[in-house]
Amino acid sequence: MSATVHRLGSRTQPSLDPIMALVAQDMNLVNAVILDRMQSEIPLIPELAGHLIAGGGKRMRPMLTLASARLLGYTGTRHHKLAAAVEFIHTATLLHDDVVDSSDLRRGRRTANIIWGNPASVLVGDFLFSRSFELMVEAESLKALRILSGASAIIAEGEVNQLTAVRRIDLSEDRYLDIIGAKTAALFAAACRVAAVVAERPEAEELALDAYGRNLGIAFQLVDDAIDYVSDASTMGKDAGDDFREGKMTLPVILAYARGNEAERAFWKEAISGRRIADEDFAEAIRLVRSCRAVDDTLARARHYGQRAIDALGGFRACEAKDAMVEAVEFAVARAY
Structure with a gap:
């Protein structure tokens, strides 16, 4: 067991390269499963699914399943299908999200709903969800299937919770954390935990990996929400200001509204209600979230959750996989800088 305490931010330029190199051989096998299982006699299905799956994403979630298995010294193959299932769940969620949000860009490319329309995107998302459940069953672990x-189900609940919170200026920080904990962190947590299940490791190790993934997922989403106000479309892979124009009360806005004077709070009420969403309004929103340090504090929260993710690995032996998983957290938090 390792007693080493790693402090977040000790690397100046963290990278995903170590974790990508660690799981490269396994990821090739997972990609083969993904390619095989997105096929259908209906040509639109692989065409639309392939557009998103081949869209340049780093496959962070399945990588975490594979890296967690390596951390545990697992030498079997059951985690390959589970990693593919994780990616299909994530991809299906993205297809549905882009319809709900009327998004135009995803990872710098036109979204599937813009190219093929909303009905096709929703139905292909359903197809991928179905494929994910087939893969879970084939992994022959009832516990992994349950997780x-x-x-x-939690992701779907989180998306509905977010939908009902849109344009709600009174959204609390607690409810916001509930939303991102469900819609983002739940899959990160499950992706890591199922590796311990198929490796037949003690429940304490399951829970440690769950905590690692969950805290990483929260940190990841906090950074995403912050960079909506500090970045551009080429960096983000989506249009800058999408969250603002969609009336999403992310943490930078929650903090800026709470800290604003009467005039600033009036601006936020109009903006979140959809009455002030022009480019100059977004520029004003950027000014406000920066002037009251709402972005800085959002990123500080991300670092807090990132450190919790790293700490969750503290009981595992020092090894290449552990180092790579720690650096993945550092990379996720450093994306905003």
Whole structure:
């Protein structure tokens, strides 16, 4: 067991390269499963699914399943199908999200709903969800099936919770954390935990990996929400200001509204209600979230959750996989800088 305490931010330029190199051989096998299982006699299905799956994403979630298995010294193959299932759940969620949000860009490319329309995107998302459940069953672990299917339900609940919170200026920080904990962190947590299940490790190790993934997922989403106000489309892979124009009360806005004077709070009420969403309004929103340090404090929260993710690995032996998983957290937090 390792007693080493790693402090977040000790690397100046963290990278995903170590974790990508660690799992490269396994990821090739997972990609083969993904390619095989997104096929259908209906040509639109692989065409639309392939557009998103081949869209340049780093496959962070399945990588975490594979890296967690390596951390545990697992030498079997059951985690390959579970990693593919994780990616299908994530991809299906993205397809549905882009319809709900009327998004135009995803990872710098036109979204599937813009190219093929909303009905096709929703239905192909359903197809991928179905494929994910087939893969879970084939992994022959009822516990893994329970964890991933439970995460799928939690993600859906989180998306509905977010939908009902849109344009709600009174959204609390607690409810915001509930939303991102469900819609983002739940799949990160499950992706890591199922590796311990198929490796037949003690529940304490399951829970440690769950905590690692969950805290990483929260940190990841906090950074995403912050960079909506500090970045551009080429960096983000989506249009800058999407969250603002969609009336999403992310943490930078929650903090800026709470800290604003009467005039600033009036601006936020109009903006979140959808009455002030022009480019100059977004520029004013950027000014406000920066002037009251709402972005800085959001990123500080991300670092807090990132450190919790790293600490969750403290009981595991020092090894290449552990180092790579720690650096993945550092990379996720450093994306905003």
